[in-house]
Amino acid sequence: MSESGVYLYAVSRGLHADDVDGLVGLQGDPVRVLDGHGLSAVVGDVGLDEFGDEGLRRNLEDLAWLEQVARQHDAVVRGVARRGVLAPMRLATVFLNDDSVVERLGEWGSALQRALDRVEGRSEWSVKVYVSLEEIEAEGRAAAHSRPAGGGAGAAYLQRRRSQITQREDALGAASELGDSIYTRLAHSVAASRRLPPQDRRLTGHEGTMVLNAAYLVGHDDEATWTSTVDAIVAERPQARVELQGPWPPYSFATVEDV
Amino acid sequence: MSQEPELVARRERPSPYSARPEPSNLADILERVLDKGIIIAGDIRVNLLDIELLTVKIRLLIVSVDKAAEMGIDWWKNDPMLSTSAQEVAEENRRLRERIEELESGAGEPGDE
Numbered sequence: 001m002s003e004s005g006v007y008l009y010a011v012s013r014g015l016h017a018d019d020v021d022g023l024v025g026l027q028g029d030p031v032r033v034l035d036g037h038g039l040s041a042v043v044g045d046v047g048l049d050e051f052g053d054e055g056l057r058r059n060l061e062d063l064a065w066l067e068q069v070a071r072q073h074d075a076v077v078r079g080v081a082r083r084g085v086l087a088p089m090r091l092a093t094v095f096l097n098d099d100s101v102v103e104r105l106g107e108w109g110s111a112l113q114r115a116l117d118r119v120e121g122r123s124e125w126s127v128k129v130y131v132s133l134e135e136i137e138a139e140g141r142a143a144a145h146s147r148p149a150g151g152g153a154g155a156a157y158l159q160r161r162r163s164q165i166t167q168r169e170d171a172l173g174a175a176s177e178l179g180d181s182i183y184t185r186l187a188h189s190v191a192a193s194r195r196l197p198p199q200d201r202r203l204t205g206h207e208g209t210m211v212l213n214a215a216y217l218v219g220h221d222d223e224a225t226w227t228s229t230v231d232a233i234v235a236e237r238p239q240a241r242v243e244l245q246g247p248w249p250p251y252s253f254a255t256v257e258d259v
Numbered sequence: 260m261s262q263e264p265e266l267v268a269r270r271e272r273p274s275p276y277s278a279r280p281e282p283s284n285l286a287d288i289l290e291r292v293l294d295k296g297i298i299i300a301g302d303i304r305v306n307l308l309d310i311e312l313l314t315v316k317i318r319l320l321i322v323s324v325d326k327a328a329e330m331g332i333d334w335w336k337n338d339p340m341l342s343t344s345a346q347e348v349a350e351e352n353r354r355l356r357e358r359i360e361e362l363e364s365g366a367g368e369p370g371d372e
Contacts, residue, residue, distance in 0.1 A: 005302070005303065008299070008301065011297070048303075051303065052303055053303055056303065066289075067285060067289075070285075070288050070289055070292045070293070071285075071288060073292050074288050074291070074292060087297050088291075088292070088295075088296045088297070089296050089297050089298075089299065090292070090293070090295075090296040090297060090298045090299075091292040091293055091296065092301075092303075093298075093299055093301045094301045094302065094303040095301050095302045095303070096302040096303075100302055104299055104301075108299055112297070115297060126287065196290055196294075197290070199286045199287075199290070204284050204286045205284075245287075248291075251291035251292070251295040251296055252291065252295050254296075254297060255295075255297060256297055256298075
């Protein structure tokens with residue numbers, strides 16, 4: 001076993017040692033709580049052969065390693081989120097020892113407290129909207145057919161070609177407007193929201209085109225209202241297939257970027 | 260309360276924070292643990308900027324292969340198109356690294372060795 005380091009999963013406050021009971025860290029060691037400066041750091045020991053400068057440089061380029069670490073990091077974060085407010089750290093935040101973690105809690109104390117205040121009593125919900133561009137295009141075509149076409153055969157051909165191109169553009173425009181309108185409607189009903197880049201279907205395997213990938217910060221007490229707001233918006237827009245997931249730990253909202 | 264459940268595909272409900280370690284797809288997890296989450300410089304200094312770089316690589320990866328399961332080690336290195344982009348990113352990465360070193364030399368001490 002090489003020298004060991006301390007991996008920081010998340011920062012919380014008021015955690016007890018038994019709040020992390022049963023949580024397993026990245027290399028199979030139990031997860032621990034370190035207290036300092038009014039904050040609780042959720043940490044675990046990791047070998048520096050794997051998580052030191054050299055190891056990380058090598059391992060971050062190995063997708064199988066990355067996936068396993070990302071999933072385990074997420075599992076610990078979710079485990080802690082069941083127990084209290086938390087701010088997840090970026091993947092692979094590694095220190096040389098416990099003292100160094102506590103020292104850093106002191107340096108970042110007020111920013112971390114503000115981040116925790118922002119997400120306390122709230123969870124992240126993911127809303128993804130998918131459409132079928134072909135369906136939207138077909139609707140556009142049906143509408144175009146009802147319009148009379150003037151001129152001879154050549155003109156009709158050109159008009160048809162032109163309208164095929166226009167229909168594709170129109171469909172893309174309509175799809176993106178649909179995503180925008182759903183995002184905005186939902187954003188009005190919650191504490192905070194963020195748009196994330198749409199995911200590619202080759203990684204997710206989803207069908208159709210993802211026109212919205214958004215995160216919303218929703219109060220625990222507002223979840224019933226939130227889900228019925230989503231239901232109502234979905235009912236108004238039959239072309240959209242909406243995927244609602246949550247509650248998740250507040251990854252997208254526990255930030256210190258505005259400090 | 261949960262009328263018309265067929266309209267909205269819901270996972271993970273009603274139990275909050277499913278105890279299963281893999282409730283989300285890989286894209287959901289990676290975009291959050293690599294792209295979100297609080298950045299505090301650890302003692303292992305390599306991680307921050309390499310992760311910035313990695314996030315970009317993941318994006319490139321997502322548009323360059325069919326399935327995550329098919330990816331191997333060095334998945335972008337053998338692709339000239341991706342390598343070129345990766346070099347540009349590395350250049351940007353180096354500039355950022357210098358900038359951060361500059362900032363840090365003015366601010367707090369970088370912890371023990």
